[in-house]
Amino acid sequence: MAKPKKTPRPKAITPKGFRDYFGTEVTERKAMLDQIAAVYHLYGFEALETSAVETVEALGKFLPDVDRPNVGVFAWQEEPEAEKPGDWLALRYDMTAPLARVAAQYRNELPSPYRRYAMGPVWRNEKPGPGRFRQFYQCDADTVGAPSVAADAEICAMLSDTLEAVGIPRGDYIIRVNNRKVLDGVLEAAGLPDTEEFSDVRGIVLRTIDKHDKFGDEGVMALLTEGRKDESGDFTKGAGLATTQVELILGFVNGRQVDNDATIARLGALVEGAQTGIDGVDELRQIANLLAGQGYGPDRIVIDPAVVRGLGYYTGPVYEAELTFKIEDEKGRVRDFGSVAGGGRYDDLVKRFTGQEVPATGMSIGVDRLLAALTAKGRMGATAQGPVVVTVMDRDRMNDYMAMVTELRQAGIRAEVYLGNPKNFGNQLKYADKRMSPVAIIQGGDEEAKGVVQIKDLILGTKLAENASLEEWKDRPNQFEVPRGEMVAKVREIIEGYS
Amino acid sequence: MAKPKKTPRPKAITPKGFRDYFGTEVTERKAMLDQIAAVYHLYGFEALETSAVETVEALGKFLPDVDRPNVGVFAWQEEPEAEKPGDWLALRYDMTAPLARVAAQYRNELPSPYRRYAMGPVWRNEKPGPGRFRQFYQCDADTVGAPSVAADAEICAMLSDTLEAVGIPRGDYIIRVNNRKVLDGVLEAAGLPDTEEFSDVRGIVLRTIDKHDKFGDEGVMALLTEGRKDESGDFTKGAGLATTQVELILGFVNGRQVDNDATIARLGALVEGAQTGIDGVDELRQIANLLAGQGYGPDRIVIDPAVVRGLGYYTGPVYEAELTFKIEDEKGRVRDFGSVAGGGRYDDLVKRFTGQEVPATGMSIGVDRLLAALTAKGRMGATAQGPVVVTVMDRDRMNDYMAMVTELRQAGIRAEVYLGNPKNFGNQLKYADKRMSPVAIIQGGDEEAKGVVQIKDLILGTKLAENASLEEWKDRPNQFEVPRGEMVAKVREIIEGYS
Missing domain, CATH: 3.40.50.800 (Anticodon-binding domain)
Structure with missing residues (x-):
């Protein structure tokens, strides 16, 4: 046996931004994921487990958090072989990019539509902060190859069933549905069509109105026009739009009415004449009808134009599950628990590989957020009896x-x-x-x-x-x-x- | 939204040596791991989930497969911070190194003894081959801080219960137990004491007799003396020992007798006068007695000096579970299924960090091997009914x-x-x-x-x-x-x- 060398002792520490999970932290998460998987299975979704490692080429540059520029992947280069430089490999940063790769790689073998779920850790090479880790769990369900918005409606219904299955009672959550096409119609009407010229400013608009619940109408108006000074006195440069443009956008964001029919009518009026917008409103109407037909009423799922989602790659319906009960935040302020899951339709991700358009829609549950919610509700985190x-x-x-x-x-x-x-x-x-x-x-x-x-x-x-x-x-x-x-x-x- | 750039399309491929798991491949493995976890839990073991990423420093150079020099880790360097070069991080290659780190890092918080289990993927940067992947599952259980061989006996009993719980019937497996101290005693008696001078040759002896079932007495004799020409004509240089030295070693390897008492007596005779060896035989006697006392007879667990285990870090009892039913290998030859799990006592791994000796013992189940065994027995791999x-x-x-x-x-x-x-x-x-x-x-x-x-x-x-x-x-x-x-x-x- 090799003798220990006289080198300095290694430090026994978790790398920065990573953590260990002990006992019930592991088993409670597992129990919740098992409950979720049971719902997904009932809906006909199949398990998929890709490896943690992908080629950087396959992952592409679709990192979800556009707001955080220092977010990256953990990557390394393979050894060169036969004088060819080695491939760059990386840890997956979400479950969607690997699914797009799988859908392209196995397109001749997989059933179409392909309903799959995936659960496991993902990795982000970003600056760790309090409660923000560089490895965390995601739990996704997606349908690839289903062009109909019935697929989106199904995901929303399944998300609702899932939340109730893990122990969030009806009334304590709401799933809000919107459609990027409607937003596109509004932006077009506001003089910001989907062309290369307006690509950057549209990105800024998207990310700003995604934070509407935080900034309010005034904040959004300031940020999209002249700029905004926050409480600490820091000034954020504005996007330089005209007040009338932003008014149109805010009219959309605040377009939710007393019921889905009224909201849909209001959105229809906002996008008048813009074909993409009209299509989007029509899709929302179909989704609302399908869900109502299955008994998912406005106590569970509503059409709400305030939902935008930060991700650039969505092309149609987007949805978000929000927990509506109150908690105290770290500063003792009472607020809504907030979002625990979301997703939408992304028809272009598989096309990256194959050149052919493959419609896809799906959602991701923030596992740690949902666990925290269940703990806040007293459904988790009880002291487990030992042996x-x-x-x-x-x-x-x-x-x-x-x-x-x-x-x-x-x-x-x-x-x-x-x-x-x-x-x-x-x-x-x-x-x-x-x-x-x-x-x-x-x-x-x-x-x-x-x-x-x-x-x-x-x-x-x-x-x-x-x-x-x-x-x-x-x-x-x-x-x-x-x-x-x-x-x-x-x-x-x-x-x-x-x- | 960003427009797709006119760059060549990425290739939709799994990186070399990695694979995807679909549907029942995922759920059957999960069901098996759940059964295993239930047994571990019953024995008082607690779940531990460390992150996939460790510092290279903490992992150390304890890669298990000493026979394969091209085995390595997937590693990368963190960005430099404040002019200090970034840490080297790597994906874990097993579950033992992270446990040693955790046992050192949380030594004041964890109960002692600490019984923990861990299940999940590990990564090895080695040349992929048929059926050999660079990411695979391990499922470990270890007891840290228990000096008594009762802990080793407990792991063996638990391994036996685990195999039966997943569906390997009694009679289709055998757990073989040996002790490194006995081997040390024999090597000492053969003129190869545990000193720096003999460190290399002892390593070679260890790895050679670990392959005794493959090479046979003659092959081991050749490899440890003059060298050996294999069927293809390739010559492997010998270790240069004398025939009498190797005879002593082979006498040990073949020391298993008709029952545990007789084996223990035979081993006692072989190590006469070498204190480490005498201690080792005494430990084997205690383990055999404890297991017999709990009803784990020779139909399940036997003392067998032929078990060596390739790993350098074992310091006491070692054990291996072998499936004894026959299968056809890829060349159509009927052979025993072979090893599916193994482990042993390693009293020095935590000491790397703390300087204090911390006794530890544990086992690792080869998840894919065990799944393959269950499939061969017709207990897995059935066609699952769809929706x-x-x-x-x-x-x-x-x-x-x-x-x-x-x-x-x-x-x-x-x-x-x-x-x-x-x-x-x-x-x-x-x-x-x-x-x-x-x-x-x-x-x-x-x-x-x-x-x-x-x-x-x-x-x-x-x-x-x-x-x-x-x-x-x-x-x-x-x-x-x-x-x-x-x-x-x-x-x-x-x-x-x-x-």
């Missing part, structure tokens, strides 16, 4: 202690024997405490001779320590003796009493 | 078709409406076929007027097409009409008949 701990009073009798845990496990009870140094018994109980064990088993020589074990009810013990006078506990001992043969039954009784 | 497909006869009635799938889903039946271009009805049935749909629903204008739907039993249809004369099917129509209100019940009846 029963069989303590070691006599290290020569390890066989007996292991027999106890084996019996407990065979009865389906999570259990372990203490495997540290057994000399200090206090350490064993401290360990059981740290493990959140409900019960500790103790058997020294005396107990063995009498054919009994001591059962220590650790949850009751904690309660007694906290408030020993409480009526309901005062007559219950938190440690007692039972015949060895009754150990499993007694432990089960205690555990079931607390679960 | 019910509701066809679209009239695109203006999408609302009705979507109402049908909604009803089916609400009854828990996986279903989807055809979302491609509905013009060619034949394409819709071909799609249902590709989706492995058990049933297609058809409702044109006539059926709608009559208040009925057509149900097409696609599985029966396939059977009839294959062999229409079979008695049991000849009177069953594979397409028939039912009242719209009975659709869900009838579909359920058909699906349940086939599952």
